[in-house]
Amino acid sequence: MVNVFAVPVFFICFRECLECSIIVSVLLAFLKQTLGPDHDAQIRKKLVRQIWFGIALGVFICLIIGAGVIGTFYTVGRNAFDSAEYIYEGVFALVAAVIITLMGAALLRVSKLQDKWKVKIAKALEQKDSMGFGKGKFKVWGEKYAMFLLPFVTVLREGVEAVLFIAGVGVGLPATSFPLAVICGLGAGALIGYLIYLGGHRTSLQIFLVASTCFLYLVAAGLFSKGVWDLEMNAWVKLAGEGAAEAGAGPGSYDIRQSVWHVNCCSPGENGDGGWGIFNSLFGWQNSATYGSVISYNLYWLVVIVGFLVMGFKERNGRYPFQKSAPMAPGDATSESSSGVVGKIDAPGAPRAEVREIHT
Amino acid sequence: MAKTILKPLFLGSLLLSVAQCATKTYDFEVSWVSANPDGLQERSVIGINGQWPLPTLNVTKGDQVVINVKNSLGNESTSLHFHGLYQNGTTHMDGPTQVTQCAIIPGSSFTYNFTVDQPGTYWYHSHVRGQYPDGLRGAFIVHDPEDPHKDLYDEEIVLTFSDWYHDHMPDLLASFISIANPSGAEPVPDSALVNETQNLSVKIEPGRRYKFRIINMGAFAAQYVWFEDHTMQVVEVDGIYTEPADAEMIYVTVAQRWSVIVTAKNDTNANFAFIGSMDQDLFDTVPDGLNPNVTGWLVYDDTKEKPVPKEIDSFEPFDDFSLVPQDKEKLYDHVDHQIQLDMKMDNLDDGANYAFFNDQTYVSPKVPTLYTVLSTGSNATNPEVYGSHTNQFVLDHNQVVEIVLNNDDPGKHPFHLHGHVFQVVHRSDDDAGFYDASNHSAFPETPMRRDTILVRPNGNIVLRFRSDNPGVWLFHCHIEWHVASGLIATIIEAPLDIQKQLSGKIPQDHQQACKAGNVMMEGNAAGNTVDVLDLKGEISFPGPLPAGFTARGIVALVFSCVAAFLGMGVIGWYGMAPIKAKTG
Numbered sequence: 001m002v003n004v005f006a007v008p009v010f011f012i013c014f015r016e017c018l019e020c021s022i023i024v025s026v027l028l029a030f031l032k033q034t035l036g037p038d039h040d041a042q043i044r045k046k047l048v049r050q051i052w053f054g055i056a057l058g059v060f061i062c063l064i065i066g067a068g069v070i071g072t073f074y075t076v077g078r079n080a081f082d083s084a085e086y087i088y089e090g091v092f093a094l095v096a097a098v099i100i101t102l103m104g105a106a107l108l109r110v111s112k113l114q115d116k117w118k119v120k121i122a123k124a125l126e127q128k129d130s131m132g133f134g135k136g137k138f139k140v141w142g143e144k145y146a147m148f149l150l151p152f153v154t155v156l157r158e159g160v161e162a163v164l165f166i167a168g169v170g171v172g173l174p175a176t177s178f179p180l181a182v183i184c185g186l187g188a189g190a191l192i193g194y195l196i197y198l199g200g201h202r203t204s205l206q207i208f209l210v211a212s213t214c215f216l217y218l219v220a221a222g223l224f225s226k227g228v229w230d231l232e233m234n235a236w237v238k239l240a241g242e243g244a245a246e247a248g249a250g251p252g253s254y255d256i257r258q259s260v261w262h263v264n265c266c267s268p269g270e271n272g273d274g275g276w277g278i279f280n281s282l283f284g285w286q287n288s289a290t291y292g293s294v295i296s297y298n299l300y301w302l303v304v305i306v307g308f309l310v311m312g313f314k315e316r317n318g319r320y321p322f323q324k325s326a327p328m329a330p331g332d333a334t335s336e337s338s339s340g341v342v343g344k345i346d347a348p349g350a351p352r353a354e355v356r357e358i359h360t
Numbered sequence: 361m362a363k364t365i366l367k368p369l370f371l372g373s374l375l376l377s378v379a380q381c382a383t384k385t386y387d388f389e390v391s392w393v394s395a396n397p398d399g400l401q402e403r404s405v406i407g408i409n410g411q412w413p414l415p416t417l418n419v420t421k422g423d424q425v426v427i428n429v430k431n432s433l434g435n436e437s438t439s440l441h442f443h444g445l446y447q448n449g450t451t452h453m454d455g456p457t458q459v460t461q462c463a464i465i466p467g468s469s470f471t472y473n474f475t476v477d478q479p480g481t482y483w484y485h486s487h488v489r490g491q492y493p494d495g496l497r498g499a500f501i502v503h504d505p506e507d508p509h510k511d512l513y514d515e516e517i518v519l520t521f522s523d524w525y526h527d528h529m530p531d532l533l534a535s536f537i538s539i540a541n542p543s544g545a546e547p548v549p550d551s552a553l554v555n556e557t558q559n560l561s562v563k564i565e566p567g568r569r570y571k572f573r574i575i576n577m578g579a580f581a582a583q584y585v586w587f588e589d590h591t592m593q594v595v596e597v598d599g600i601y602t603e604p605a606d607a608e609m610i611y612v613t614v615a616q617r618w619s620v621i622v623t624a625k626n627d628t629n630a631n632f633a634f635i636g637s638m639d640q641d642l643f644d645t646v647p648d649g650l651n652p653n654v655t656g657w658l659v660y661d662d663t664k665e666k667p668v669p670k671e672i673d674s675f676e677p678f679d680d681f682s683l684v685p686q687d688k689e690k691l692y693d694h695v696d697h698q699i700q701l702d703m704k705m706d707n708l709d710d711g712a713n714y715a716f717f718n719d720q721t722y723v724s725p726k727v728p729t730l731y732t733v734l735s736t737g738s739n740a741t742n743p744e745v746y747g748s749h750t751n752q753f754v755l756d757h758n759q760v761v762e763i764v765l766n767n768d769d770p771g772k773h774p775f776h777l778h779g780h781v782f783q784v785v786h787r788s789d790d791d792a793g794f795y796d797a798s799n800h801s802a803f804p805e806t807p808m809r810r811d812t813i814l815v816r817p818n819g820n821i822v823l824r825f826r827s828d829n830p831g832v833w834l835f836h837c838h839i840e841w842h843v844a845s846g847l848i849a850t851i852i853e854a855p856l857d858i859q860k861q862l863s864g865k866i867p868q869d870h871q872q873a874c875k876a877g878n879v880m881m882e883g884n885a886a887g888n889t890v891d892v893l894d895l896k897g898e899i900s901f902p903g904p905l906p907a908g909f910t911a912r913g914i915v916a917l918v919f920s921c922v923a924a925f926l927g928m929g930v931i932g933w934y935g936m937a938p939i940k941a942k943t944g
Contacts, residue, residue, distance in 0.1 A: 108935040210935035214928040221924060239540045251707035251905055252542025261913025262906070283924075294916040301923035308934040315937065 005184075006177040008096050008223065009166050011216050013185025014192075015103050016162035020055070021193020023154045026118055027051050027147065028197060050147040058155025066163040086237060090230030097224035099165055101304065104216040105311070108209055217304060222284020225297035232258060232292045254288040262288040383424040386417065388440075390496065391432040398551035398558055401526040405495030406433065406486070413556035414498030416518055421479045421504050427472040429464060436530075437463035437877065440472055441487035442500055443615060444599050444811050446779055449861055450474040451730060451831025452870060454778055456487040458724035459850065460832055462874035462881075463488055470869050479504030480599025481573040481617035483520075490529045490844045493579035497522070501573060502599070508686055509595045512604065513571040513621045517562060521585060521612060521636040521654070523549035523578035533844050537712045544705050544713030545644035546841040549581055552638050552654035560656035561666070562634075564624045571595070574610070574618045579840040581638035582613040582774065582814070584675050587658065588632045588667075592620035594683065598810035600781055601686035607678035611639070613774030615812045615838040628660040633669040642772060642839075681787050683808040691803055692783060692824045696759035701751075701835075701849060702794070704768040708902035714845045715837070721846030722836075723749035723901045725885035728874075730832045733855045734863055735882040736892045740855035745892045747885025749901060750850045755827040757854035763823040763835065766794040767815045773842065776812040777825070779833035779853070783807035786822035787815070795820040812838055830857035 031047055166178070192208075236255040237244045244253060249267035266276045267287040279285040286293055313321050393407035405412050419425055431438050441455030453474040457463040464470040482500040485492035499518050504510075525532060525547065532547045554560050564570070572592075576583055586592075586609040594605045596619035610618055638652040646652075657666045701717045708714055714721040725732070725747045733740045746752035755761055763782070767773060785803045786795065800822075807824075815821045836848040852858075874881045883889035886898035909917070 108931070206936060210932050213935060214931050217927060217931060218924060221927070240542050241540070244542060252711075252713065256539065256707075256709060256711040256905065259906075260916045261909045263908045289913065289916060294920060297920050298923045301927040304927050305930045308930045312930075312934045312937060 006181045007219050008100060009178055009181040010185040010188075011100060011219065012103075012162055012165045013182050014189045014212075015107060015185075016158040016165075017186045017189025018107070018192050019189075020151075020155050020158050021190050022196055024051060024055060024151055025193050025197030027151060030118070031147070047147040050145060051151050054148040054150065054152035055155050058152045058159060061156055062159030062163060065160055066166075069163055069167050086230045086234035090227045090234060093223045093227030093230060095227075096165075097220045097227060097300070100216055100220040100223065104213045104220065105307075107216065108213050218283055221297055221300045221304075222280065224300040225284040225293045226280070226286070228296040229286055229290060229293040232290050249287055255290070258290040258292065260289040260291055260294050381422050381424065382420065383426060384417075384419050385426040385428070386415075387428045387430075389430045389432050390438055392434070395495070395556075397553050397556050398524055400551065403526060403528070406438075406491070407495060408498075412495050414496070416499040416501060417484065418501050418503065419476055421502055421506075422475070422477060423502075424473070424475045428469065429472065430469045431464045431466050434466050436491065437465045437488055438491060438496065439463055439470075439487050440484055440496075441778075442472075442474070442482060442484050443776075444478075444480070444482040444617070444781075445474070445476060445500075446478060446829055447474055447831065448477070448779075448829050451779065451829075451833070451858065452862060452866055454487075454831065454833070456778070456834055457489075458728050458879075459834060460728060460730040461870055462728060462877050462879045464873055465877045468873060468876050470873055471867065473867075476502050478502060478599055479507065480596055480601075481518075481575060481619055482599060483575050483577055483615075483617070485577065490533045490579075490840050492577075493523075493525060493840055494529050497577040499573070499575055499577075508601055509571075509604070509621070512593070512595065513569040515568060516571045516573060518555075518573045518575070519562075519656075520553075520555050520575045520577045521583045522553045522556065522576065523581040523614075523638060524551040524553050525579070526550045529579075529840075533841075536841055537714070537845055539711030542707055542711060542713055543644070544715075544841075544845065546580055546642070546839070548643045548645070548647055548650065549579070549638065550650070552581070552583065552636055552652060554636055554654045554656050558654050559666075561659045562656060564658045564660050566624055566628050566660060567626045569621055569623045571619055571621050574612060574620060576612040576614050576616055578614045578638075580614060581642055581652075582611060582772065583636040583638055584677055585610050585612055585618075585634070585636050586672075587622055587634040588670060590622050590625075590632060590634075590658070592622055594678065594680075595619050595621055595686075597680060597683060597808070598781060598812060600809045602808070603684045603686055605678070605683055609675065609677045610680075611675075611677035611814070612636075613772075613812060613814045613838070614840075615774060615776050616810070622658075624658070625660070628664075631660055631664050631666050632658045633667055634658060635669050637675070639675075639772070680810070681784060681804075681808060684804075684806050685809050688806045689783075689809065691785060691805055691807055692760040692826065693803075694760055695762040695824065697755060697827075698762045698764060699753050699849075699851075700764045700766070702766045702768055703773070703837075703847060705771075705845075707905055709905050710902040712902070715842045715847035717751045717847065717849050720749065720751050721901075722751050722848035722850075723846065723899055725750055726887045726897075726899055727880045727883055727885060729850055729852065729885075730858070730862075731866075731874075731881045732884055732892075733832060733852060733858050734866070735889065736884060737859075738856075739884075739892045740852075740859065742893070743852075744895070745884040746850065746852065747895060747898055749899065750885060751848060752850045752852055754855060755851060755853045757827060757830065757857050759827045761825055761827050763825075764795050764797075764820065765815055765823070766820045767818060768794075770817045772814055772817055773837045773839065773847070774812050774814050775821070775835065776838045777823070777833060777835045777851070779829050779831050779851075780825045781809040781811045782813070782823035782825040783809050784813050784821065785824055786820070787813070788819040788821070790816045791818045792816075792820060793818065795822055827853050830854035830861060832858070 028048065028051065031044060031051075166182075232255070236258075239255070240252065250264050254262055265287060266285075276285060276287065284293075284297060310321060388408045389410070390406060390408055391410065392404045393410055393412050394402055395405045395407075395412050396402040397413075408414050417425075427440065429438070429440060437457070439455050439457045439461060442453075447454045450473075452460050453472050454460045455472070461470075479502050482502060484498055484500045486496040499520055501518060527547075535541060536544075536547055551558070574585060592607045592610065594602055594607050594610070596602060596617070598617050604621070607620065610620065612618055634656050636654045640646050640652050653669070655669055659666070704716050705713055706716055708721070727735075729746055729750060729752070732745055736745045739745050741754055743752050743754050763777075765775060785807050786800055788795070813821060813823065831853055833851045833853060834848055835851055836843055871881060880887040884892040884895060886895045888894050888897065
């Protein structure tokens with residue numbers, strides 16, 4: 001199954017598509033709200049069309065960029081990666097684990113994302129005179145096509161982000177493992193976005209998000225552990241040379257000095273052990289665990305636990321633990337750029353306050 | 361770099377030796393000398409009396425041989441083993457260290473003194489861990505005034521084939537038995553040699569019949585040997601005369617000897633190449649630029665060119681199993697005692713690769729096994745006194761013993777038994793698996809006998825011999841790497857008879873060697889003399905690899921699972937919290 005479904009890729013697509021669809025759903029809801037039945041149906045139809053056109057063009061450009069990246073990767077990069085496979089796989093697994101971790105926290109706050117975008121759109125439309133899209137002719141154009149530009153830019157940015165993440169995460173994965181994961185990820189993201197648009201039951205949605213985030217973190221913990229394992233394996237293969245490769249899953253395939261457990265079976269790398277491969281990509285299973293892989297796995301969870309406890313504490317108390325109660329720094333609330341993923345997590349409380357302002 | 365070595369043996373020496381029971385005395389000072397036999401790299405090698413290649417010892421059946429060895433190496437201990445000699449009554453002269461003697465430490469001397477009562481082609485080499493490939497190896501020829509084939513040839517020529525390493529064995533061994541070599545890939549030789557050189561010219565008289573005594577003195581590589589446009593007639597293997605058998609190509613494993621008669625052509629129109637080609641199947645990887653072949657020439661006419669060897673399509677060597685001993689000794693059809701040896705390669709918990717008989721890798725005992733025999737009285741018949749790492753088998757006197765060896769390894773292995781020749785009653789093809797006593801091809805009526813036999817990859821061999829030679833004899837793979845990694849069994853043959861022969865007769869210099877090397881001479885394998893069944897203090901050795909989940913693994917796995925569930929719990933706590941905050 002590893003060969004046909006890359007779990008990290010699925011989650012990246014899911015996450016990016018969800019963000020896009022939330023923005024789109026917010027826009028559509030906004031149009032529905034502001035251009036209600038009493039407004040000109042003609043204008044509304046035109047604006048809706050603008051939104052969809054913006055999405056379509058954004059997706060199209062992303063596809064081109066993606067194709068370019070993949071093309072370069074498989075023609076130029078692949079050979080370079082082969083020679084130091086374990087290093088690249090290890091480093092990218094670590095990077096992927098970090099990315100997924102940061103993304104996952106944001107996923108739990110999708111509802112906030114929705115609120116945040118409502119603020120942004122409102123700002124963009126209401127304050128266009130002061131902020132605007134530029135001067136003169138361009139400004140007028142920007143005003144006229146705001147409903148095109150917003151989804152276009154959003155999709156483009158999320159899409160490029162997804163392409164780059166996938167390229168990073170997918171270094172060690174066979175090309176065959178991408179399509180299904182990408183399609184499923186996009187589908188799931190769009191579906192959740194649609195559910196949000198419909199305004200489904202928020203609690204059940206939250207349960208779903210929590211469940212999928214837990215899953216995401218299991219994957220990330222596994223990836224983190226595998227990253228460390230890969231780097232250790234690289235050192236072992238360098239030391240043992242041919243012999244390590246020949247040994248399969250048997251004695252000599254691992255460094256006994258680092259071994260915490262080793263079973264001569266159930267190797268995720270072996271062909272025909274497909275089940276263990278899934279086990280590996282979901283939970284980081286290794287038939288040959290090392291001190292590094294075990295400690296890093298537990299360390300990962302420790303950091304995640306502490307991180308969430310701190311964030312939860314801050315959300316409830318408006319300050320970090322061991323910090324004196326203080327007025328919130330103004331900068332905290334302006335986590336506009338979603339490329340600053342950390343910003344999203346760091347400022348969960350602030351946008352909600354703004355939303356309330358708008359609604360009142 | 362072409363050397364010409366002309367060593368036609370004087371047939372006259374045969375005549376001289378009619379004066380029987382001569383004593384041949386040699387003084388060997390073993391020391392480092394410098395040599396460059398393949399023209400690729402000068403290196404230090406172990407020489408004798410300042411010379412290398414080593415002298416060929418020519419003795420006559422019935423001779424008493426006295427060799428005074430002085431170790432002047434300075435940095436390595438040594439010993440000498442006379443490969444193939446039965447040493448009947450003189451097992452303490454056999455040579456393997458920690459088995460029948462203590463090593464000769466630098467600066468000390470040691471005398472080997474024994475009577476040779478068997479004709480044939482033999483060789484002598486160091487039997488200290490992995491030492492002989494550094495050079496300490498030479499031919500040992502026992503001439504026979506009553507050679508049944510003496511009318512078939514006019515002249516004898518010794519040809520030694522061998523592999524050659526540019527690095528020294530101690531360094532190679534350190535990297536071979538190492539965590540960095542988990543698959544146990546043996547170091548690949550750098551060159552092949554014939555008579556310790558290359559491009560050897562052998563002067564040939566037209567029409568004359570030559571008996572080539574071919575010895576593989578290598579560490580590792582078996583060699584295919586053939587003479588272009590000349591047929592060989594096999595007349596001896598490992599000291600056993602055979603019915604003459606024609607062969608175009610022979611496969612000589614390390615430590616095997618073959619005497620073949622080659623009849624020279626009647627004209628001198630051309631010279632002919634002969635080739636030794638290392639069996640590259642043995643090599644884990646064949647390095648770029650390795651020349652697996654060594655070439656020599658039958659030179660009929662010095663002025664004519666020495667032709668480049670012709671390419672051959674495939675190696676199709678003569679099967680020695682089909683040979684018939686000249687004395688037509690019948691198959692021992694009643695077996696009194698069977699020894700089954702299942703061999704494999706595996707890793708121990710130091711990460712290195714070792715070789716095993718019946719799941720046990722050989723480790724030298726603290727007390728040389730022969731001295732344990734001599735110091736444990738009636739307990740000498742109890743295998744336990746020989747320790748837990750020596751793969752020991754105690755045999756009664758004058759029984760027919762069968763060794764069944766199952767090769768559970770995809771490599772070829774030449775097995776050698778000290779002190780005996782054995783009947784080779786069965787040898788399977790590749791991948792035949794373990795020997796099945798109820799389902800095998802019919803045994804030959806007059807099986808071939810020899811002292812070193814190839815077992816094929818994942819195949820098996822069945823050998824029989826009579827325990828008529830009291831002594832401590834090793835049975836081991838003669839690939840020197842596998843000797844070091846423990847592919848050795850110890851046969852303790854008629855221990856009470858050994859005591860009768862040798863009690864109180866171990867020469868002073870043998871005892872001196874132990875004292876000088878601080879090696880215990882009494883007691884069981886652990887050196888315990890009071891309770892010889894108590895092996896406390898025995899040499900310790902890496903244990904087997906931990907199997908699967910040990911306590912440490914289980915703790916780690918449980919801890920990881922707990923961490924994951926705890927983490928997901930916290931995520932749930934955080935994830936659900938804002939909803940409550942909002943709705944509440």
